[in-house]
Amino acid sequence: MERIELEPMGAERSGGRTERADAAANRALILCTAERLFRERGVENVCMAEIAEVAGVGKGTLYRRYANKGELCLALMDTQMTEFQDSSLTLFSGLTAQGVPYLEQLARFLRSLVEFTDIHSPLLVEVERAGMIQGVDRLNLPHFWQYMTVSALLRAAERNGELAANLDLEYLGEALLAPLQVDYFRFQRYVRGYSIERIGEGLRALVERLGA
Amino acid sequence: MERIELEPMGAERSGGRTERADAAANRALILCTAERLFRERGVENVCMAEIAEVAGVGKGTLYRRYANKGELCLALMDTQMTEFQDSSLTLFSGLTAQGVPYLEQLARFLRSLVEFTDIHSPLLVEVERAGMIQGVDRLNLPHFWQYMTVSALLRAAERNGELAANLDLEYLGEALLAPLQVDYFRFQRYVRGYSIERIGEGLRALVERLGA
DNA sequence: AATATTAGCGGACTATAGTCCACTTGTCAA
DNA sequence: TTGACAAGTGGACTATAGTCCGCTAATATT
Numbered sequence: 292m293e294r295i296e297l298e299p300m301g302a303e304r305s306g307g308r309t310e311r312a313d314a315a316a317n318r319a320l321i322l323c324t325a326e327r328l329f330r331e332r333g334v335e336n337v338c339m340a341e342i343a344e345v346a347g348v349g350k351g352t353l354y355r356r357y358a359n360k361g362e363l364c365l366a367l368m369d370t371q372m373t374e375f376q377d378s379s380l381t382l383f384s385g386l387t388a389q390g391v392p393y394l395e396q397l398a399r400f401l402r403s404l405v406e407f408t409d410i411h412s413p414l415l416v417e418v419e420r421a422g423m424i425q426g427v428d429r430l431n432l433p434h435f436w437q438y439m440t441v442s443a444l445l446r447a448a449e450r451n452g453e454l455a456a457n458l459d460l461e462y463l464g465e466a467l468l469a470p471l472q473v474d475y476f477r478f479q480r481y482v483r484g485y486s487i488e489r490i491g492e493g494l495r496a497l498v499e500r501l502g503a
Numbered sequence: 504m505e506r507i508e509l510e511p512m513g514a515e516r517s518g519g520r521t522e523r524a525d526a527a528a529n530r531a532l533i534l535c536t537a538e539r540l541f542r543e544r545g546v547e548n549v550c551m552a553e554i555a556e557v558a559g560v561g562k563g564t565l566y567r568r569y570a571n572k573g574e575l576c577l578a579l580m581d582t583q584m585t586e587f588q589d590s591s592l593t594l595f596s597g598l599t600a601q602g603v604p605y606l607e608q609l610a611r612f613l614r615s616l617v618e619f620t621d622i623h624s625p626l627l628v629e630v631e632r633a634g635m636i637q638g639v640d641r642l643n644l645p646h647f648w649q650y651m652t653v654s655a656l657l658r659a660a661e662r663n664g665e666l667a668a669n670l671d672l673e674y675l676g677e678a679l680l681a682p683l684q685v686d687y688f689r690f691q692r693y694v695r696g697y698s699i700e701r702i703g704e705g706l707r708a709l710v711e712r713l714g715a
Numbered sequence: 716a717a718t719a720t721t722a723g724c725g726g727a728c729t730a731t732a733g734t735c736c737a738c739t740t741g742t743c744a745a
Numbered sequence: 746t747t748g749a750c751a752a753g754t755g756g757a758c759t760a761t762a763g764t765c766c767g768c769t770a771a772t773a774t775t
């Protein structure tokens with residue numbers, strides 16, 4: 292498994308020249324302002340216009356950098372997502388070396404994903420909403436790498452003879468991640484009242500049933 | 504299993520007296536107008552203001568009947584949802600009488616739910632979106648009865664000794680329905696390009712793995 | 716250093732959901 | 746029949762996301 296590039300709008304542009312100095316300063320200012328406002332008053336209670344105003348830039352400037360609130364939120368999570376990804380990969384290497392089955396690794400990955408989703412759900416809500424709004428064709432970055440990880444583990448488990456026969460692994464990866472869609476996840480947490488542990492255990496049970 | 508009341512804002516009010524005649528006429532007019540506009544131009548391209556305007560009523564009137572676009576869409580699906588529910592229940596009685604295992608019934612139910620979701624996804628998108636917007640506390644009617652059905656079948660399967668031990672049935676019901684959340688479902692259909700058959704089979708495989 | 720190129724900027728503008736409230740009218744009870 | 750009042754109505758208003766486009770100025774080229 293390989294690290295997935297998580298910085299679609301990072302400072303080093305794919306296109307060509309480096310970011311202009313004033314633009315870089317504004318980017319930092321915007322991120323910093325957004326982070327503060329979100330922390331003080333909650334993500335859902337802060338609108339884009341306000342972020343621009345408090346940061347002292349025009350709305351056009353804000354939207355040039357971040358095409359919507361979701362992208363901005365994604366940028367704020369960037370570091371933590373990368374760290375989560377890296378630490379997961381490191382962990383897996385270790386577990387594989389110890390001979391821990393891939394299905395077990397999958398169960399643990401899902402469990403830590405439950406925690407990640409819980410912690411970042413306010414930002415993730417915006418990311419998903421934006422992904423939806425831009426039409427179904429735009430993919431959602433967090434989901435993308437989560438899917439890559441899950442499906443890689445499923446394939447490894449199959450190669451390793453841990454899985455029951457005739458499973459549609461490609462679809463299965465999606466089905467296992469479906470309960471982690473943020474809106475649904477929040478419903479389970481705050482309406483159903485399920486704890487993180489219960490959700491993690493439920494997913495573990497499902498994963499275990501896939502065994503031969 | 505019992506039929507679930509699907510008409511939260513039907514003509515016969517739970518509270519008391521009958522709907523005023525002029526209001527009833529407007530309700531019909533609104534539904535009829537919305538149905539036509541949605542059919543002609545697509546649900547997502549028709550806004551509430553336009554429906555009110557074309558129907559010749561004020562926005563206030565429209566919103567008094569349907570607190571948001573989701574409720575309006577739900578009202579438009581009302582008949583079909585009821586029919587789907589009734590025919591599912593009838594079908595189950597027959598299958599149970601024939602001795603078809605409950606897990607098999609569950610797999611078939613999910614399969615028909617996949618079709619239902621696919622057909623009504625444009626309206627369901629609005630229903631779910633509205634459910635989300637009104638805060639996590641408002642429950643989503645279609646999901647509610649779907650969950651009732653799934654969890655009843657799971658419990659029946661358990662009583663009947665069809666299930667593996669120590670499963671968290673309550674959670675499992677949610678997990679099985681998660682891939683049918685409309686936004687996620689559309690992602691699978693139109694981005695991943697999965698067919699209805701493939702999704703149905705995927706869910707069937709998952710259900711079958713729950714067996715003892 | 717002068718100039719051209721083009722990224723960057725800002726804020727007015729549109730679109731849409733949904734709220735509010737003063738006004739109107741149907742319904743029921745006397 | 747009539748009057749009270751709850752139900753119903755309409756449209757102005759707010760809030761917010763996101764677009765557009767003419768102006769400005771940083772950077773590259775000469």
